[in-house]
Amino acid sequence: MTLRLIGTTSDDGDCPTLYEIEGTDEILVQGERETEPEHVTQLRDVKPSETFVRVPRSLLTRYAPRSAAPELQPFASISHLFQEFRHTAWRLETRRGYASDRNSPKWQRWQAGEDIAAEPANAWRENVAEQTAAGKRFERVRLVDEPATQGQEFLLASAPGNLAAGEDIRNLTRTEAERLRLPDYDFWLFDSKTLVRFAFDDEDTTLGVYVTQDPAEVLAACQARDAAWHHAVPTTEFARRVRSTV
16 A cells, blocks of 8 residues: 655654555554653553554644545546635646556657647636636646656646646756655645645556545645745746756
8 A cells, every 4th residue: 555645843854754554544653663661661452563653742733634534536526626716726746657648649749749839728728717817826836857757748848838828837856856855646735725635556547536624734735835836947947958958
């Protein structure tokens, strides 16, 4: 089962840390093993398979989930959020490619050498234009490897159509994202209130989404958004940098 980083109060990336075991209602806690003899003798009902770790209270205060684990649901179940959000729809894209891109006709045209920067309006871009005209914001940060993968190059090539519709898309190298300790999963964050986390299989196909308004999870997503947005580079400039290194 996949582990998802929830949060850590460690400055150097060692411990303590909380993880969610995806698909379950269990939390994995990383910390220093408790070895103080006086404490160990006071522990009760200890199984041979059990161990105990120390974590600061601040870790649990900031990151411990306060609601039941959300259930996986189809992506279509959140389609209404893209019209009903009031202020911001913000996306973090972390994968090296997406099956939905590779299976699209646009991918085939791009591989054939066609310019896919200017595409006819579709339902997504029409909605973006409508929402941004009303003063709302659609924003994304996309992680890019060095060198960029085919999937990432495709997104850089197709981004101008989304930008023209009103999205603000920025890019960040994976090295920088790891330095900032950003999450390694994709999510949408609506109005700093509703978090939608993606689940993918090993072939980059979307299996569904987890939707939550748990304060701890939303706070962690807001912190990740602020760090990513501060360091990310606008797509036009980033694409120019990538081309200059090819």
